[in-house]
Amino acid sequence: MGKSDVPETAQEKALADVSIAKWNDHQTRIVPLENKEIELANRSPEAATMKAAGAVNADMQQASSGTQGNPNTGAAVSSTPALSVASKAAQAQVNAAQTVQDQHASALGNIVNMGQGKSAAATAGFETAASNASSQAITNAQINQADNQSYAGAAASLAGTAAYGGVKALTPATKTGV
Amino acid sequence: MSAGSPGLAGATTVTTPYDPTVAPDYTDPATQSPALAAYTPDIVSYGGKASDEAARLTSATWDDYVKRFQPESDALIASTGLMNPGIYKSQVQAGVGQVNKAYDSALGTQATSLSRFGMTQTGDQQSYNQTQDNVNRSASVVDSANRIRQRIAARDQNIVMGGTGTTTTT
Numbered sequence: 001m002g003k004s005d006v007p008e009t010a011q012e013k014a015l016a017d018v019s020i021a022k023w024n025d026h027q028t029r030i031v032p033l034e035n036k037e038i039e040l041a042n043r044s045p046e047a048a049t050m051k052a053a054g055a056v057n058a059d060m061q062q063a064s065s066g067t068q069g070n071p072n073t074g075a076a077v078s079s080t081p082a083l084s085v086a087s088k089a090a091q092a093q094v095n096a097a098q099t100v101q102d103q104h105a106s107a108l109g110n111i112v113n114m115g116q117g118k119s120a121a122a123t124a125g126f127e128t129a130a131s132n133a134s135s136q137a138i139t140n141a142q143i144n145q146a147d148n149q150s151y152a153g154a155a156a157s158l159a160g161t162a163a164y165g166g167v168k169a170l171t172p173a174t175k176t177g178v
Numbered sequence: 179m180s181a182g183s184p185g186l187a188g189a190t191t192v193t194t195p196y197d198p199t200v201a202p203d204y205t206d207p208a209t210q211s212p213a214l215a216a217y218t219p220d221i222v223s224y225g226g227k228a229s230d231e232a233a234r235l236t237s238a239t240w241d242d243y244v245k246r247f248q249p250e251s252d253a254l255i256a257s258t259g260l261m262n263p264g265i266y267k268s269q270v271q272a273g274v275g276q277v278n279k280a281y282d283s284a285l286g287t288q289a290t291s292l293s294r295f296g297m298t299q300t301g302d303q304q305s306y307n308q309t310q311d312n313v314n315r316s317a318s319v320v321d322s323a324n325r326i327r328q329r330i331a332a333r334d335q336n337i338v339m340g341g342t343g344t345t346t347t348t
Contacts, residue, residue, distance in 0.1 A: 008228045016228035019235055027219035027242075035217055038250060044211050053276045061283045079285060079307035083314040086284035090277040094322045097276060098329045101257075101269070105333055108254040115247025 034114065041111045045104035052100050053093040060089035204256035205264060212249035220245075258334040266330060273322045281315050 202209045222238045224231065256262050292298070299307060 012228045016231040016235075017224060020222045020224055020231055023235055023238060024219075024221050027221060031219060031242075031246075032217055035214055035246070038214050038246065041250065042211055042214060042253070049272065053279075057276070057280050057283055060280070061287050079288060079310055082284040082288035083281070083310060085287075086281040087314060087318050089280035089284060090318045090322060091325075093276040093280055094273045094325055097272065098269075098326060101329075102333060105254065105257050105337055108250055108257060109337060111250040112247065112254050115243055115250065 037114075038111055041104075041107035045100050048104075049097040049100045052096040056092045056096045057089050060085060060092060202252050202256075204252070204262045206256075209249075209252050210256045210262075212253050214249075215245050254337060258337055259330040260334045260338070266327060269326050269330065270323045273326045274319050277315065277318045277322050281311065281318070285311065 204210070220238050220242050222231075222234050257265070259266050
């Protein structure tokens with residue numbers, strides 16, 4: 001059999017070093033940027049929800065203020081126009097509030113994806129390195145094995161030769177043609 | 179996880195205190211709005227065999243994920259009605275408040291507009307309008323509550339399916 005401890009290659013070591021360098025670089029320069037984005041995503045959506053709903057309501061009331069009290073129409077004292085506006089405003093407010101909730105979930109989802117992707121990217125280089133190193137290690141092992149087989153073969157050959165010689169030596173010569 | 183695989187010479191173990199077999203409390207405000215840990219770069223040292231460096235890098239990757247991204251993952255899960263049914267109640271309640279505010283604003287605006295023309299409603303008109311207001315307001319409350327519930331369910335589905343960027347906006 002070959003050696004039990006396959007020596008690492010220079011390429012394997014270099015790729016490991018480069019992977020560490022990439023990781024440390026990422027930790028130093030990119031992580032602070034990522035953290036800013038995470039902090040933004042962590043903000044509670046409640047305040048933004050209230051703000052969005054309030055803004056929509058104000059806009060709706062402002063836009064419709066001229067249509068709610070026209071003394072020239074018979075419907076001047078009816079609340080129907082106001083209720084129509086209120087219904088639309090309520091719908092728009094709820095929609096705005098839910099959109100803020102959607103955005104919050106989307107931001108968190110992006111952060112989670114970033115974490116998973118970053119984690120995969122951080123190790124992807126090394127996985128390639130490991131794969132290359134494994135190939136190299138397998139090649140080395142095969143070479144070792146082949147070498148050992150050569151030695152064994154040579155030894156067997158020698159042993160065989162010797163044995164053959166021994167057998168030959170031990171075999172009494174036969175005489176033919178007598 | 180308190181420790182990584184023991185017995186590997188030169189390998190560092192995972193040190194972040196995190197037990198992946200225990201789910202967090204999704205109703206806990208600290209889970210819903212996590213505080214990001216203070217920035218401390220997790221620098222991996224060189225040295226030793228390539229396999230030792232690989233082990234340190236793998237540990238650092240996991241530690242970083244647990245420290246910064248696991249809480250975000252929990253917050254995302256906590257934002258779903260599936261794992262935190264309380265959000266149905268809280269968001270519907272907030273929606274009802276918004277509907278009432280919209281109605282109060284609209285009727286207030288109308289009253290202001292009419293008063294500018296010196297017009298006031300009679301008792302019968304006030305009674306009729308009040309009834310109309312109540313009917314419309316109730317319908318709006320129910321409609322909004324239904325819309326919010328549907329929206330939460332759609333958002334949950336998108337979160338679980340991984341399509342958080344394309345939440346339905348109906």
